[in-house]
Amino acid sequence: MDTANDLRLDGNAAAGLLSEVFGPEATGAVACCGRCGAEGPVGTLLANAHGMGAVLHCPRCENVMIRIAHLPEEVVLDMRGAVFLRLRVDG
Numbered sequence: 732m733d734t735a736n737d738l739r740l741d742g743n744a745a746a747g748l749l750s751e752v753f754g755p756e757a758t759g760a761v762a763c764c765g766r767c768g769a770e771g772p773v774g775t776l777l778a779n780a781h782g783m784g785a786v787l788h789c790p791r792c793e794n795v796m797i798r799i800a801h802l803p804e805e806v807v808l809d810m811r812g813a814v815f816l817r818l819r820v821d822g
Contacts, residue, residue, distance in 0.1 A: 765814050
């Protein structure tokens, strides 16, 4: 059993954590990889999810783009590996 791949899902696995920060449509937001420049919906990123949060990787080059940690009183978001996250707004 390959433990790292057993924990890997798509970015939709982080939907609950992301919605705490960005609202219910976070997996449809477009992210751009800081390493290879690939752009796509957060829901298409590769996610290693665990009890404390998730690590989201670029599906093209596997660069770590977003880290999310769910702590007792806060959610911590590290987006050093993403150039941008573009969210659609109504209006």
